[in-house]
Amino acid sequence: MAQKLIQGVKGMHDILPEDAERWELFEEIVRGWLRDYGYRPIRTPILEFTPLFVRSVGEHTDIVEREMYAFEDRLNGDPLVLRPEGTAPCVRAVLEHNLINAAGPQRLYYNGPMFRHERPQKGRLRQFHQFGVEAFGYAGPDIDAEHIVMLSRLWRDLGLEDDIWLEINSLGASEERARHREALIAYLETHIDLLDDDARRRLHSNPLRILDTKNPALQAVVEAAPKLYEFLGVESLAHFEGVQALLREAAVPFKVNHRLVRGLDYYNRTVFEWVTDKLGAQATVCGGGRYDGLVEQLGGKPTPACGFGMGIERLMMLWAEVQADSVRAEPDVYLVHQGEAASRLAFRVAEQLRDHGFAVIYHCGGGNFKNQMKKADASGARVAVIIGDDEAAAEEASFKFMREEGEQRRLPVAQLGETLAALLYNVEEEDGSV
RNA sequence: GCGGCAUUAGCUCAGUCGGUAGAGCACUGGAUUGUGAUUCCAGGUGUCACCGGUUCGAUCCCGGUAUGUCGCCCCA
Numbered sequence: 001m002a003q004k005l006i007q008g009v010k011g012m013h014d015i016l017p018e019d020a021e022r023w024e025l026f027e028e029i030v031r032g033w034l035r036d037y038g039y040r041p042i043r044t045p046i047l048e049f050t051p052l053f054v055r056s057v058g059e060h061t062d063i064v065e066r067e068m069y070a071f072e073d074r075l076n077g078d079p080l081v082l083r084p085e086g087t088a089p090c091v092r093a094v095l096e097h098n099l100i101n102a103a104g105p106q107r108l109y110y111n112g113p114m115f116r117h118e119r120p121q122k123g124r125l126r127q128f129h130q131f132g133v134e135a136f137g138y139a140g141p142d143i144d145a146e147h148i149v150m151l152s153r154l155w156r157d158l159g160l161e162d163d164i165w166l167e168i169n170s171l172g173a174s175e176e177r178a179r180h181r182e183a184l185i186a187y188l189e190t191h192i193d194l195l196d197d198d199a200r201r202r203l204h205s206n207p208l209r210i211l212d213t214k215n216p217a218l219q220a221v222v223e224a225a226p227k228l229y230e231f232l233g234v235e236s237l238a239h240f241e242g243v244q245a246l247l248r249e250a251a252v253p254f255k256v257n258h259r260l261v262r263g264l265d266y267y268n269r270t271v272f273e274w275v276t277d278k279l280g281a282q283a284t285v286c287g288g289g290r291y292d293g294l295v296e297q298l299g300g301k302p303t304p305a306c307g308f309g310m311g312i313e314r315l316m317m318l319w320a321e322v323q324a325d326s327v328r329a330e331p332d333v334y335l336v337h338q339g340e341a342a343s344r345l346a347f348r349v350a351e352q353l354r355d356h357g358f359a360v361i362y363h364c365g366g367g368n369f370k371n372q373m374k375k376a377d378a379s380g381a382r383v384a385v386i387i388g389d390d391e392a393a394a395e396e397a398s399f400k401f402m403r404e405e406g407e408q409r410r411l412p413v414a415q416l417g418e419t420l421a422a423l424l425y426n427v428e429e430e431d432g433s434v
Numbered sequence: 435g436c437g438g439c440a441u442u443a444g445c446u447c448a449g450u451c452g453g454u455a456g457a458g459c460a461c462u463g464g465a466u467u468g469u470g471a472u473u474c475c476a477g478g479u480g481u482c483a484c485c486g487g488u489u490c491g492a493u494c495c496c497g498g499u500a501u502g503u504c505g506c507c508c509c510a
Contacts, residue, residue, distance in 0.1 A: 007500080008501095010501070010502095011501095061508095062435095062507075062508050062509080063508085063509080066435070066508095067508085067509090085509095085510085114510080116508090116509080116510095118435090118507090118508070118509080119435070119436085119507090120501090120502080120503090121502090121503070121505090122502085122503065122504085123510085124508090124509075124510080128510065129510090132510095198506090198507085206508095209507095214506095262509085263509055264509095273510095280504070280505085281504080281505065281506080281507095281508095282509080282510080283509095284509065284510060285510070286510070287509075287510065309510060310510065311509085311510030312510085313510080314510060315510090336469080336470095338468075368467075368468080368469090369468045369469050369470095370467095370468085370469060370470080371470095372469080372470090373468095373470040374469095374470055374471085375470085376469090377470040377471050384469080384470075386468080386469070388468055390468080398468095398469095400470090402470065402471085403471095408469080
């Protein structure tokens with residue numbers, strides 16, 4: 001296939017400054033929120049060996065069967081893959097470095113790009129970004145509830161609480177799930193003549209999804225099908241009830257959706273999704289749950305675990321609506337200058353002002369004063385500091401407030417920093433004047 | 435991976451029943467050459483996504499490709 005030189009890869013988007021600034025603000029908020037709950041960062045490589053995901057996510061999931069960027073390293077034949085999700089790499093790193101044995105239970109988070117070769121749409125990209133949280137070594141329902149409650153707080157902090165709601169379910173223990181699956185398949189096979197093509201295709205790959213069909217002709221069959229929750233044992237039910245009790249304690253509203261399943265095989269017991277109706281078909285902005293079997297499955301000691309991932313692109317689209325203002329960081333000072341001696345002085349003055357803590361843009365590229373003042377205005381700077389031949393000859397600088405009334409003033413450059421600090425931040429000078 | 439729709443100036447979009455194109459914003463220059471966001475004047479704004487076909491002639495019709503977008507599938 002012929003590629004154009006100047007063309008990004010399909011489904012992989014550049015995040016331009018306007019958006020990237022918003023992303024960084026979002027990331028700062030999220031990191032602060034994670035720290036408040038005692039979560040620590042972990043960073044893992046984007047490449048992993050392919051079998052890691054085949055074993056964890058599941059051989060017969062869509063992710064593994066048709067969406068992984070898997071390839072052979074041309075140099076040594078290693079089977080590599082661009083990670084399609086963050087949980088398995090996190091478990092791998094925790095096991096490889098013995099974090100749990102060394103330091104006990106772990107509360108961790110990560111942030112970064114994930115890769116799935118899907119058909120792109122708005123809010124569904126081939127390279128997308130997630131914040132993920134994983135907790136290892138906690139068996140009780142309190143950690144499940146903690147994850148959900150902390151997310152509820154994040155939505156409030158972001159102003160998204162009206163756009164997102166919570167659905168939860170319990171998948172039970174893996175044996176319980178397996179028995180239900182068997183019963184469900186057996187039931188559906190007795191009604192095979194009633195199923196549509198889609199349902200037949202999913203009968204052995206993902207029978208739970210059939211229960212979610214939109215085909216009205218199947219409603220009666222689906223309604224009478226064996227229910228997963230009828231297969232849950234005492235412990236699973238108690239755990240699920242425990243999670244719900246804590247959610248009620250924290251006054252977090254939720255909806256139990258018995259048809260909620262997740263596309264990754266490793267989940268058990270609690271699963272949850274935060275969904276919105278504002279992003280079309282891409283309704284899920286955050287999903288997660290418990291995966292008590294995964295650590296052992298990947299070769300570790302049996303370790304209870306629970307976590308979630310949130311899609312940054314999807315959340316950013318929601319957040320941009322409630323956060324319409326630009327989040328651009330504006331400089332304090334734009335330094336306008338013309339003439340050789342003046343430019344040299346201005347270069348020094350810029351550094352001098354930065355010593356005082358100011359954000360300073362030194363004009364580059366020449367141009368007349370009119371042109372430079374336009375740039376100063378466009379930059380959003382509060383103050384233009386102007387140095388021409390006259391100022392340079394006297395070791396002085398002029399300054400002018402761009403956003404408020406006031407005459408342009410002129411001072412020796414040695415006094416500029418303190419004077420501007422006083423004017424911009426109302427800092428009193430040593431003699432008490434402002 | 436399947437089906438539908440879209441692609442025109444830097445941005446948001448008009449338009450040509452087939453005769454090589456516009457608006458607003460932005461940008462550049464000017465209104466006593468050392469002063470911005472207002473006002474006035476002037477001006478580039480463009481392979482009309484790409485490749486091919488039909489035609490005297492295609493931005494427009496047809497086919498393919500690329501990308502985006504909507505739905506399905508699936509998921510964050």
